[in-house]
Amino acid sequence: MERLECHVKEYAWGKYGDNSEVARLYAAGHKRFNIGQNVPYAELWMGTHPDGPAKLAKCSTKLSSFLARSKSASFLSNNNAKNDVHLPFIMKVMSIRTTLSLQVHPTKEQAARLHELDPIHYPDRHHKPELAYALTEFQLLCGFRPADQIAENLQAFPCLRALMGEKNCLRLENAIATEEDKQSLICRTALGSCFRQMMNLARDKPDLVEDLVDELIENLNDGTRGCLMEETVRVMKKMNVDFPGDVGVFSPLFLNHMILQPGECCYYAAEELHAYLSGECVECVGCSNNTIRAAMTPKFIDRDALCEVLNYRMSSPESYMIPANQLADFPNVEEYAPDCRDFQLHKVTVDPKKCRSALMPPLECASIIVLVRGKAYLEEIGEVGTSQTSNSDICLEDSDFDRRPVTRGDIIYIPPGIRLRFTDCTEFVEAYRTFSYETGPDHENRKIVQLVPPEKLKPRFELTDSEESGIFEVEAECDGCL
Ligand SMILES: [Zn+2]
Known part of the structure; x- marks a missing residue:
């Protein structure tokens, strides 16, 4: 397991200062981070995308570089010679104050074509299906009525x-x-x-x-x-x-207006017109930053690409909902599994009044978990394929397995094939784990467009401790939010 330092995005539509769950959650995991009250903290990115890459907390190595050198590389990539291996998904937490642009995301084929023609507005070649899980009441427009x-x-x-x-x-x-x-x-x-x-x-x-x-x-x-x-x-x-x-x-x-209550979840792939309106969510998206905008934005509106990709399907809001699936052998885990290879989401809860430990399903793929509340230990209890069973009550002292205290704001990368459990829980744990069996996209050969000379760019955040300075890379100007 590796603790991650992740990337915060400031966009105009984000909630300001302490009102933003993105800022509060980030501050909980980074004790020296001071929340700026006039800053719109919009998104916390947990993934490897080059426009907001996670780094290992212990050494500031990019997660994608770590993956390329890890023994998991062969699980995650078709090409082990790469310097960076990407996860197929980005998990995000979002805090929305004002309407986001009315938008749609391209298919894989269209994304490849658009990136070739216009790498400024389409910063990579990948598609971007999206799933939104409501943390608070969460409103969006999604799909034609x-x-x-x-x-x-x-x-x-x-x-x-x-x-x-x-x-x-x-x-x-x-x-x-x-x-x-x-x-x-x-x-x-x-x-x-x-x-x-x-x-x-x-x-x-x-x-x-x-x-x-x-x-x-x-x-x-x-x-x-x-x-x-x-x-x-x-x-x-x-x-x-x-x-x-x-x-x-x-x-x-002409679009469905959906009001999700906390715990409700919706999903849509390419070709669906949508706009987030308000609230806070955990979002899973493909490892891409490609958006085609239609309205309600000062940014670039690409009407031809937009009209080409929309499917004009008229359907009910219910058709976008993803039900929670309580996993039979794991009473603490609910699964949200859309028809999508790029990501699945597990919600893990542990109530110390009922039981202080909770097993998580062993996954033979990489995953990232974020704690939004609680206090417990996260503990490895073996590898998939070993003789240890899920009911194992082994003594972990003197073992090589990783065991670490975790609390709100902690973000952990979990390699493929690890058996895990929460244990010694003292405060109610609520955590979200995104995973996928797909190999990630190749962003190594994307066209890079630098609009501002590097010497004119200033870091947005600076932490005083020298070990942690440099956690935040300067946000790319071609990050899809022009
Ligand atoms: Zn979108």
Whole structure:
């Protein structure tokens, strides 16, 4: 096991200072870190991606370099000659204050093409499926609404028709009314025409779009609802405060608005339009930093790439939910397993009032675990394939196996094939472990674009202790957030 020092991202949409769980969790694991109250702490990255690489706490070696030299390299990579071996996932904790951009992530094929053409905006060649597990109430927009809801909102809001074009809307309504299968190519093509018209208008006639947003807000103030919940109306008004007159304010009329309660989890792959709205989550993503943005951002909007990748599938919010699967042999572990090879998530809880120890499933793949609360020891009890059983009550004193105290904020890399348990738990433990049996992507040959001369870049954080200085690398300017 290796304790990790990880990377904090400041983005404009992050929660400030002590309000941010990212900052609080990071500070809990790094005692000399001072939280800046005016800093928007948005994301804590736990993975090997070059735009925010984890390092070993004991020596500041990058985890990816350590993996390339470790005996696990053959499990994790098809090419052992590499200097860096990447995990297929990044686990993140996110703290969201304002709406993130309306966005979609490319497929693997599209990512490779986009990186070749435009490495500034598409910093690697990999795809980026995403899973969000709600730590607090967590709101997002995700996927196009079911067809009947879109049809209802088209009837209720004339400004939406004006935005998407009357002819396109009639075609979509006709397709929805006549097609038995609402996922048919005819329905999806009709929705695609509506969407493209909207994006073109946002580019060509932003003043007209602003007027239509005003009309939309007036409609909402007059009590027009279509199929919207009151909470969705509140979100739309907030969007118009954060991004006045932006075409994205219309998006809840045609996208599912999901309000996840703590413990609920959703997943979507490439091709799905989405935007995080508020709250805090554990996120698992593919080891990529590629995002195609549609609206609600001052950053680059790539309308052609966007319209090309969207699948225009109209479906219910439930279809994005991932149920918790209580593992039969491991009563302390719930598994969230989307249809995705890049990551799976285990939630581990240990209640010292019930039992001070908890076994974790042995995984023959690499994983990273983060404690968000609790106090216990994390202990190796052998390797997979040895004779020790999961009920083993062996004495670990004088053993070579690793045993270390862990508490909130600790982030640990676990190599493949290790049997582990929490033990001597004195405070309720809640931990998240991300793992994958896939080999990681190759980021060694990505095109690097340096926009600012290195001598002009200043580190964002500096810790005073010389051993720990240099934990934070300067954030790359090409980190996908231009
Ligand atoms: Zn995303």
